[in-house]
Amino acid sequence: MPVPVPQQRSVPAAETSHGDLTLLVIEDDPAGTTITVPELSAAAGTRVRIRTARNLTEAARLLTDDVDCILLDLALPVTGSDGGPGTAPAAGATGPGPGPVSERADELAALTHVLRIAPLHAVLALTAEDDTELAAEAVRVGAQDYLFRGELDARVLSRAIRYAVERKRADIAQHQLTESRLRAQENARLERGLLPTPLLDGSDLSFAARYRPGRSRALLGGDFYDVVRTPDGTVHAMIGDVCGHGPDEAALGVELRIAWRALTLAGLCGDELLSTLQQVLEHERQSEEIFATLCTVDIAPDGRRAGLCLAGHPAPLLARHGRPARLLPYEDGGPALGLLPRARWPRRQVELGGAWSLMMYTDGLIEGRVGTGGSERLGQDGMVAMVNGRLEQGLAGEELLEAAVAEVRELNGGELTDDVAVLLLGRDPERIRRWGGSAPRSHPASSVAGRPLGVQRPPL
Numbered sequence: 492m493p494v495p496v497p498q499q500r501s502v503p504a505a506e507t508s509h510g511d512l513t514l515l516v517i518e519d520d521p522a523g524t525t526i527t528v529p530e531l532s533a534a535a536g537t538r539v540r541i542r543t544a545r546n547l548t549e550a551a552r553l554l555t556d557d558v559d560c561i562l563l564d565l566a567l568p569v570t571g572s573d574g575g576p577g578t579a580p581a582a583g584a585t586g587p588g589p590g591p592v593s594e595r596a597d598e599l600a601a602l603t604h605v606l607r608i609a610p611l612h613a614v615l616a617l618t619a620e621d622d623t624e625l626a627a628e629a630v631r632v633g634a635q636d637y638l639f640r641g642e643l644d645a646r647v648l649s650r651a652i653r654y655a656v657e658r659k660r661a662d663i664a665q666h667q668l669t670e671s672r673l674r675a676q677e678n679a680r681l682e683r684g685l686l687p688t689p690l691l692d693g694s695d696l697s698f699a700a701r702y703r704p705g706r707s708r709a710l711l712g713g714d715f716y717d718v719v720r721t722p723d724g725t726v727h728a729m730i731g732d733v734c735g736h737g738p739d740e741a742a743l744g745v746e747l748r749i750a751w752r753a754l755t756l757a758g759l760c761g762d763e764l765l766s767t768l769q770q771v772l773e774h775e776r777q778s779e780e781i782f783a784t785l786c787t788v789d790i791a792p793d794g795r796r797a798g799l800c801l802a803g804h805p806a807p808l809l810a811r812h813g814r815p816a817r818l819l820p821y822e823d824g825g826p827a828l829g830l831l832p833r834a835r836w837p838r839r840q841v842e843l844g845g846a847w848s849l850m851m852y853t854d855g856l857i858e859g860r861v862g863t864g865g866s867e868r869l870g871q872d873g874m875v876a877m878v879n880g881r882l883e884q885g886l887a888g889e890e891l892l893e894a895a896v897a898e899v900r901e902l903n904g905g906e907l908t909d910d911v912a913v914l915l916l917g918r919d920p921e922r923i924r925r926w927g928g929s930a931p932r933s934h935p936a937s938s939v940a941g942r943p944l945g946v947q948r949p950p951l
Contacts, residue, residue, distance in 0.1 A: 803827030
């Protein structure tokens with residue numbers, strides 16, 4: 492069926508543009524199309540290279556990446572060799588596919604086939620001017636626009652080609668954006684499920700935590716922590732840091748946290764637990780250069796003593812009632828997990844006293860910049876001084892952590908690039924007596940809106 496070029500219609504000059512385009516015309520005129528390149532170039536100011544195909548099989552051979560747009564005659568017959576509406580998509584096809592199935596599927600069989608084999612190309616549907624319903628249905632199924640044979644001229648065709656190409660690009664960009672948002676939502680749901688929910692039922696200790704991944708828009712980083720209470724009344728706390736900041740490090744941190752919880756509930760602690768965790772790390776890490784630092788504390792049921800193990804990790808900060816905060820001893824610590832194959836991690840006994848707060852943290856909190864020009868690190872001494880200043884103001888629990896993290900960010904001059912995890916455990920006998928010998932049910936570790944206890948999430 493020929494594609495005529497009737498009397499030309501004027502188009503505003505603003506609607507024309509320069510640039511080479513390639514048009515694939517699919518129609519069954521054995522003599523070829525009557526649209527010529529000189530007519531399009533002279534009338535529209537745009538050079539349009541035209542390829543013609545007399546059937547869908549020939550069109551598939553001519554459909555290369557340099558084709559910008561397809562002009563399809565909807566009256567083109569579909570033969571058995573071309574494939575019908577049930578034809579599978581082309582191998583490797585990506586991007587948005589054909590639209591919904593039409594009630595006039597037989598009349599749109601050629602269009603449906605073209606949309607399947609050319610999911611990334613703009614498509615113009617050509618039909619008779621007295622069949623507006625079929626033209627509109629073609630757009631609903633997936634064409635970018637339609638043209639009537641009786642109104643077709645070089646300027647209208649050139650404008651329609653450019654419009655269809657830009658609309659297809661916008662459709663693909665929107666499709667990719669939607670897919671990206673869905674993936675982000677799925678990742679966020681997955682990461683939320685992997686964040687820890689401390690198990691402190693029956694304990695009279697207060698608990699608070701803050702967690703900030705260094706990766707942009709992430710919920711998980713290489714830092715990890717957990718707190719559980721075993722049936723004998725001992726409260727076990729852990730905080731660690733996998734070297735690196737990517738998703739692989741975050742996944743490894745989750746594996747180590749889950750392994751620590753399982754081993755702790757199974758009765759392991761100290762050197763035996765850390766040796767087993769090192770085996771997990773060695774089997775799960777992506778390369779032999781990956782290591783993890785770790786700090787574990789097991790607090791006796793009476794809350795007055797604790798066992799401390801350090802694996803290349805900064806020592807916790809202990810604040811006793813009426814005394815300045817100080818770092819716990821760290822001379823007896825062992826190496827980070829994954830550095831030495833047969834390392835040992837001694838467990839040191841620490842006296843906590845009656846009323847106390849114990850802050851465990853990762854190095855992201857102490858490696859922020861301070862001073863003029865940000866030439867120095869905050870360091871452990873700077874952190875101790877900062878925390879003591881907040882304690883003198885009467886801050887405790889979540890307020891203390893919130894103020895400490897905010898001050899570190901302020902001293903750094905903006906967001907911290909490293910992951911930051913901080914948790915605070917505390918014991919207050921006066922508070923326990925006020926509640927009849929046990930902590931209130933809604934202590935600082937209470938859950939809010941289904942979130943893990945005390946976890947602050949970054950904005951999505």
